[in-house]
Amino acid sequence: MAVPGTPIDAPPPGIARLRRHEWLSVLSRAVRTRRGTVGLSLMALVVAIAVVGPFIAPNSPTEFVTAPFSGPAPGTPLGGDALGRDVLSRVLAGGWLILLMAAAATLFGVGAGAAAGISAAYLRGWADALIMRSVDVVLAFPSLVFALLLVSIIGPKLWLIVLAVGFSHAPQVARVLRSSTLDISERDFVKAVELQGVKPRLIMAREILPSLITPLTVEAGLRLTYSIIIVAGLSFLGFGQPPPAPNWGLMINENRIGLQLNPWGVVVPAALIAVLTIGTNTFSDAVARVALGVGRQAEEITPLEGHVLVAPR
Amino acid sequence: MMVGAAHALRPQPARLVVENLRIVVAGTSTDVVDEVSFTVRAGEVLGLVGESGSGKTTVALALLGYHRRGLAVGGGRVMLDGSDLLAMSAEELQGVRGAMVSYVPQDPGSALNPALPVGLQLGEILGAHQDPGVSRDADRVTEVLAEAQLDATREFLRRYPHQLSGGQQQRVAIAMAFACRPRLIVLDEPTTGLDVTTQRHVLETIRSLCRSYGVAAVYVSHDLAVIGQLAQQVAVMYAGRVVELGPTETIFGAPAHPYTRALLRAVPSPERSEVLEGIEGQAPRPGRRPTGCFFAPRCPDVLPICRESPPPFVPLLAGAHLVRCVRAEEPVTRSVIARTVPASDPPTSLSSGTLEVRDLSARYGPAPVLYEIDLRVGPEQCVAIVGESGSGKTTLARCVVGLHDNWTGNVDFCGEPLACGARRRTKGSLQRIQYVFQNPYTSLNPRKTVGQIIDQPLEHFSHFSPIERERRVVAELEDVSLSSDFLGRYPDQLSGGERQRVALARALVVEPELLVCDEVTSALDVSVQAIIVELLRRLQRERNLAMLFITHNLALVRSIAQTVVVLSAGKVVEQGPVEEVLERPRETYTIRLLEDIPKLAETRTNGGRWR
Structure with missing residues (x-):
């Protein structure tokens, strides 16, 4: 709110470029930073392997082609796994589902968290109290243990894992988005629409959400990293695809007993997961830096999670 | 230099000499400020006047050897008692700042360590x-x-x-x-945001301190009236150049640059009801300035030669008055029009649109803000609510439109009582009362185009087809003097005045009966303020609008309203027809308020001295 009589200087012209597809602009500028280029290249490498891999695998991932834990040989460049299947083929075929599940979990988690956070901040009152206290309760559970519990009750259903992982993200996302929304919902352009009696649902979707694109982009990148780790970790623990299927997490578990005989069966999937998470993390870090550095966007991002638990009414 | 003042008898040495100061965008040859030269003597106050973006703050900071990030000193000298601040090392500057030059910022709340x-x-x-x-x-x-x-x-x-x-x-x-007895003090709009009474006391303090300690002062402001009361010399800045420099009484009494004249015409006066003349267009930004005179595109007296080369400084009054205009020496016969308009009588026609507020008390949490307010806005009438900050005038406006819902009493519109909050009001009453926000920089959604912004209420309130809506949006844009080119633009591509016009169009497109304007010009420069006020006045007449005009600026009231309500500490102090209240105020509060407004007219008669 301006002090009466203060002429407010128009924002400098440089900022005007950031506007419409602001998140696109943030992403494209993030790519141009060194951090962003490295992150995106790492991500692209692993994603390419996971997506193209199933089509170029020399052998069927479930076919027994060599002796268990045999070393690299002409037909099997990375050797055989615990049951004598081709490690290379299993690596090539075993990534896409992890990526898909991680992406779906992220989408669900960020979507649910954003909906909860925005509603809590905009509606205030009892809705705020209800949503944020539920968030506190969810946060009080160790999320991975919670996911394991669900899976062990209902069985290793893939959709259940996606939901459980997504659900574990929602509280953090809700807190970040709530604090961003608190600021935006007090702005005059939101008040102007409220004065017309427009329904809160529409105000949140049409007026507030577009202003939250930047924190949402940053948050999604961060959550994707966590999702990959958790999904791969659950597979390692056996809560994922059932055994005959090729899966990086599962492969590490199956082949770790033969680590000294044929290390490739463990090292390659582990390295791919590591490269992927480092890539997504580096890239989302670059996005966050770009987004924070553009001045006007800085106020829309609140890197401190949940520092406002109860806002004064 | 200063005529008529006591200390002119003993001429003081020049304390601050600025020579050809040039500040550029770092790493380029694009100048933000150039060819700025002036001299300030000990004990003297130089007023640096300009609209936002004119470079006045950039110059002020350069006097402290400082520039904002992204800018660089491109040349020139800032000599304080013979030593050049711009040539000093960082350590030397640290010793000088605070001790020899000091700075008073615009917002003391953020300058003091909390x-x-x-x-x-x-x-x-x-x-x-x-x-x-x-x-x-x-x-x-x-x-x-x-x-x-x-x-x-x-x-x-x-x-x-x-x-x-x-x-x-x-x-x-x-x-x-002032603590370390500096030789130069730079004040950057130190009274903006203060009430007129406080402002007057602060100005008095500054003035007497400069006098008693022989401090040279540079006072930066966009408020011409304040400068007129404080400064002995005035430098008018436009687009990074000083366009006119001279003794205060000359600048205000016989301005020779068309820009200065236009600025002075845009200032509302509490003494007369005047047509305010704004300056259309915008000052060119650094890097996009024309080859000739920078003011030529907006100048009413422009000659072909003005567009060819930058005008030289023309010395008048034996060099005491410098004007950067080729026509400076011509007698002023141009652009003089009768400005006084008779205050329009409240129309007598009976149509809908009567707002009646009775016994309205409002609170923020436990704190009462308004006490038993009674007021009436007749159809086609403009009522101004005047008060200092904290008087509750904005709360009153927000109660009427439904943004503030913690109130008791009656607010009737067209005979029907209005519910407290906007959510509980009918669609019809929401449409008939429209609100224009104070700050056009926050009231427009930055992610939407002008077309979307104006269309939004129309879509909500009407059942028109998209084609009909677009036709109305364009018509409305034209009515607020914007072309249909603006439809696809985003708010941050617009100037403050253009933004406020878009906000007005958004309010008017649904054809309301009552328009509530909350300090709609306070975020704007005086030349733009004049344009918006004139626009409002025309629209009110053409559309038979009732209007509630909230302002802290008593002078503006005269130009727009028929009835005025003076609010202080949540209570109505005085209300009545504008002329009566402003010319024959009965309450001491109103009298004091009127006395404390800095007025341009006083500058001319008193030669820049206090009453």
């Missing part, structure tokens, strides 16, 4: 520039505060900045600036 008591902060500045041997005694702090008319009780010194009022904060900042 975590330290004011006494400690004052002690720090004294300690920083004293010889280690000299003890930092409390007497000195007391003395410094007394000069700024603050009573340095033990209790006061222990207070934190947030426990002081805005006026007190600004006095502490002024006391800090």
